[in-house]
Amino acid sequence: MNAIAGQKPSLIWALRISVIVLVGLWLFPTLGLLVSSFRTGDQIATSGWWKALFPTEQNLTLRTAEPDAQVQEGDLWVIEGNLFEEGSKAKISAWGTNAREIDANGPGDTAELRDGSVLTVEEDGAYRLQSAEEMSGRRGPRVFATAVVPPEFTVENYETILISGGSTDNLARAFFNTLTVTIPATIIPILIAAFAAYALAWMEFPGRALLIATIVGLLVVPLQLALIPLLKFHNEIGIGKGYLGVWMAHTGFGLPLAIYLLRNYMIGIPRDIIENARVDGATDFQIFVRIILPLSFPALASFAIFQFLWTWNDLLVAMVFLIDATGETTVMTKQIVELLGTRGGNWEILATSAFVSIAVPLGVFFAMQKYLVRGLLAGSVK
Incomplete structure (x- = not known):
């Protein structure tokens, strides 16, 4: 009956598919822009917006506390803390003290820095930096880490x-x-x-x-x-x-x-x-x-x-x-x-x-x- 009325099923399906494709071409970039507007810069740089709901592996550049935070324990000068912000659920899978060797160490390993100090980094970002001499300088040493970061959304971009x-x-x-x-x-x-x-x-x-x-x-x-x-x-x-x-x-x-x-x-x-x-x-x-x-x-x-x-x-x-x-x-x-x-x-x-x-x-x-x-x-x- 449809064919008698001049309506060809193949043309109808072609029209419907074309409409769906055109709507998708318009909708997906807009949706991606919306999702990206609630993500951090690191997340945008390391994964697509379609992975926003899943944990992603990121290469992060972190830093320990400044030398002002060191305390003396016997003959050692020690700085302890966490590389991540409070409440972060990121997990470190590899880390290093050189940008060219960011996977030189694993969680719990200890690495010796150029100034003779020793750094230990755990999976949850907790670290211990110790030195036989009092540490100096304005900033703490950098840590290059590969970490699995859970999905994170923020309104700070709009603020x-x-x-x-x-x-x-x-x-x-x-x-x-x-x-x-x-x-x-x-x-x-x-x-x-x-x-x-x-x-x-x-x-x-x-x-x-x-x-x-x-x-x-x-x-x-x-x-x-x-x-x-x-x-x-x-x-x-x-x-x-x-x-x-x-x-x-x-x-x-x-x-x-x-x-x-x-x-x-x-x-x-x-x-x-x-x-x-x-x-x-x-x-x-x-x-x-x-x-x-x-x-x-x-x-x-x-x-x-x-x-x-x-x-x-x-x-x-x-x-x-x-x-x-x-x-x-x-x-x-x-x-x-x-x-x-x-x-x-x-x-x-x-x-x-x-x-x-x-x-x-x-x-x-x-x-x-x-x-x-x-x-x-x-x-x-x-």
């Missing part, structure tokens, strides 16, 4: 970037700066494009077809082509180094798609509704506000999703139009780039910063995704 971080690490201000840029840059083009789309769809005036063709042509104009001329123009009128300039830039770059998308949707609204409203004495503004806008909500929401995502994830426009040496208007994308450049291998900070950055766009997308397909398909069929 670092949102609460306790300094000017380099703190994303809280950048988060609100990004909201300050994104919300107006999403609302303004929607308002302008809605009026323009209604005029192009339902109002007759000379040059309408040429204007529509111009808007379609603007869809293929590269963003980079207009940055420098637009920045010069903004500087001449005094809005080139602040939020107003970046709002206008995002509005200008987003209007062609917004007008094109909304016009295609509005022109698909039954003409009888518009004509009946005009017969009842409604003006174009009343028709637009009371009829067109409520019926066009799916198209408005779909463009709002795209514009919000583009603006939130934007780096180029923000770096060009938000020129601020003090960092007061730094957005999240730029802040993450600075983290990558200054912190180098602190991947736990970068993973946390990236997930904080995508959390808001994900929330917006899931809240409005049911309107996305309806808005994108607007005008494609009659």
Whole structure:
């Protein structure tokens, strides 16, 4: 019966498998980023996020207590303690005092250091360092250990970037700066494009077809082509180094798609509704506000999703139009780039910063995704 209706089981299964694959390709990296944001730097460096729930073997660089902690026992000077933090359940399988021979000794073995002192390390990290002469120096000797570390999750990464971080690490201000840029840059083009789309769809005036063709042509104009001329123009009128300039830039770059998308949707609204409203004495503004806008909500929401995502994830426009040496208007994308450049291998900070950055766009997308397909398909069929 399915075959009679034109539905081929093989095509249906191919479609389902394709959807599952696409969802997996999108979901797994996001899940990995979330898991990594709660892991320590050592765990990220030594194992994948999919092993986060299992113990992992790590090569650790540890250090004994400083010489100030030594006590005299008869003719010996002794330092005792534990290489791990209190409460750690890590187990040492091999250790050494040289980075090239990290597996030279096993748990419970004793090794002689260059200064003549003797070091003993147990499986749980407990150590005893003793010397016939009083030990000196600012720091204790390093211990290179291979240890099996149980899974560990922490919120310190989020505390670092949102609460306790300094000017380099703190994303809280950048988060609100990004909201300050994104919300107006999403609302303004929607308002302008809605009026323009209604005029192009339902109002007759000379040059309408040429204007529509111009808007379609603007869809293929590269963003980079207009940055420098637009920045010069903004500087001449005094809005080139602040939020107003970046709002206008995002509005200008987003209007062609917004007008094109909304016009295609509005022109698909039954003409009888518009004509009946005009017969009842409604003006174009009343028709637009009371009829067109409520019926066009799916198209408005779909463009709002795209514009919000583009603006939130934007780096180029923000770096060009938000020129601020003090960092007061730094957005999240730029802040993450600075983290990558200054912190180098602190991947736990970068993973946390990236997930904080995508959390808001994900929330917006899931809240409005049911309107996305309806808005994108607007005008494609009659």
